[in-house]
Amino acid sequence: MSLSSRALLALAAFSSLSLAKEVGYFESSSCADAKGFETCYENVDTNYANCVNNNCAGGSQSCYNSCGGSTSCMNQKCPGLGIDCINACECERSALQIDCVGQSCWNEVYSCEYQSTVWDFLNICVNPNRDGLPYWPTPDDAPDSCSCNLGQIDQKEHLIVNQMTECSNNNTNLEGMTDTDEMVEYGQACLCCGYSAIISAIWDTCPGTKPSLLGADDWFAGALTPGHWEECGPYLEAYDCAGDLGYGRADAGGISNFYLPSSMPTNGTKTMSNVDGVVSTPVSGDTFTWTFGSSVLHAVTASSADATVTGTGTKATSGGSDATATSTATGTVETDAKPGMGSSLIVPSWVIAGSVGALLLSTL
Numbered sequence: 001m002s003l004s005s006r007a008l009l010a011l012a013a014f015s016s017l018s019l020a021k022e023v024g025y026f027e028s029s030s031c032a033d034a035k036g037f038e039t040c041y042e043n044v045d046t047n048y049a050n051c052v053n054n055n056c057a058g059g060s061q062s063c064y065n066s067c068g069g070s071t072s073c074m075n076q077k078c079p080g081l082g083i084d085c086i087n088a089c090e091c092e093r094s095a096l097q098i099d100c101v102g103q104s105c106w107n108e109v110y111s112c113e114y115q116s117t118v119w120d121f122l123n124i125c126v127n128p129n130r131d132g133l134p135y136w137p138t139p140d141d142a143p144d145s146c147s148c149n150l151g152q153i154d155q156k157e158h159l160i161v162n163q164m165t166e167c168s169n170n171n172t173n174l175e176g177m178t179d180t181d182e183m184v185e186y187g188q189a190c191l192c193c194g195y196s197a198i199i200s201a202i203w204d205t206c207p208g209t210k211p212s213l214l215g216a217d218d219w220f221a222g223a224l225t226p227g228h229w230e231e232c233g234p235y236l237e238a239y240d241c242a243g244d245l246g247y248g249r250a251d252a253g254g255i256s257n258f259y260l261p262s263s264m265p266t267n268g269t270k271t272m273s274n275v276d277g278v279v280s281t282p283v284s285g286d287t288f289t290w291t292f293g294s295s296v297l298h299a300v301t302a303s304s305a306d307a308t309v310t311g312t313g314t315k316a317t318s319g320g321s322d323a324t325a326t327s328t329a330t331g332t333v334e335t336d337a338k339p340g341m342g343s344s345l346i347v348p349s350w351v352i353a354g355s356v357g358a359l360l361l362s363t364l
């Protein structure tokens with residue numbers, strides 16, 4: 001190859017890079033239908049603006065515009081809007097973005113970019129229906145999948161948080177206890193095992209990845225540190241987290257490795273990236289549905305790889321409600337309950353308060 005043709009190639013590569021357009025977490029040019037994907041996201045943004053302006057009291061186009069659609073800005077500068085209402089609109093936006101991927105970027109449904117999109121959905125929506133989500137978690141050995149399976153981490157964390165309540169209320173264990181101190185100590189052990197299980201879910205699922213990219217800092221700031229994780233050592237040594245306290249059960253996260261504060265696993269150092277293979281046809285066929293909330297069905301039609309048609313968002317099917325109607329968002333979403341959790345997953349406030357003693361006593 002002559003120097004000049006190589007230079008030309010480099011130039012071509014450079015110019016296509018400079019044309020690359022970031023849409024959400026994606027590089028739209030990598031999508032099966034780049035134009036459709038861009039249009040779809042634009043429509044979703046318009047829908048979001050309408051949702052905020054039409055539903056959130058005190059909303060107005062000028063307020064929305066002056067904030068460029070930023071939630072925190074709108075919450076500060078347009079106090080009439082109400083953060084719960086904005087969150088509801090964001091939740092819907094997030095759901096519609098998932099549709100956009102299924103529609104126009106179906107070749108990336110196992111990618112890190114898609115995982116981040118779903119992770120946002122799970123963070124912003126209250127009580128999201130995990131089972132209804134498409135391509136979530138990413139199956140093992142999926143082509144072109146992310147080096148860290150965020151869906152698996154989320155699933156374990158969700159089961160572990162549930163088990164923290166189950167454990168505290170486990171009558172089999174509580175029955176034999178006679179004094180309050182013993183029960184409070186047992187309750188603290190339930191929490192400590194839960195914290196340790198969360199660490200295991202993050203560090204052991206993706207040992208090579210930087211834990212700060214996997215929500216670890218938020219878990220520490222929002223739950224583990226206020227819950228006195230550093231003092232958990234003696235509890236973790238005295239109690240059988242996997243067996244007696246139940247965290248080893250598959251439906252409780254299936255955790256077998258319980259770390260102590262004094263023996264934390266080594267931090268991974270890598271960022272996430274997509275590895276191995278190509279998704280060359282829509283994984284779920286040309287059309288699929290998924291369930292948002294408890295009843296809103298989203299129907300998604302994959303555009304063909306050489307599609308020239310632009311995306312038009314999604315249509316809701318049976319089940320009555322229209323997925324693009326702003327009213328569904330406000331109806332589906334409840335009060336925000338994740339103080340200080342930043343970009344991490346929703347942690348029930350009782351976990352954060354570390355108030356298991358009160359929880360226990362209320363069951364007596």
Ligand SMILES: *[C@@H]1O[C@H](CO)[C@@H](O)[C@H](O)[C@H]1NC(C)=O
Pocket residue numbers: 211212216217267
């Ligand atoms: C490991 O990662 C956690 C979570 O991001 C962080 O708090 C901790 O300081 C890190 N430990 C080391 C030794 O870097």
Ligand SMILES: *[C@@H]1O[C@H](CO)[C@@H](O)[C@H](O)[C@H]1NC(C)=O
Pocket residue numbers: 166167170171172173243244245246249
């Ligand atoms: C309750 O405790 C028993 C052992 O005492 C344990 O086997 C079981 O898994 C626990 N149940 C739950 C729901 O945690």
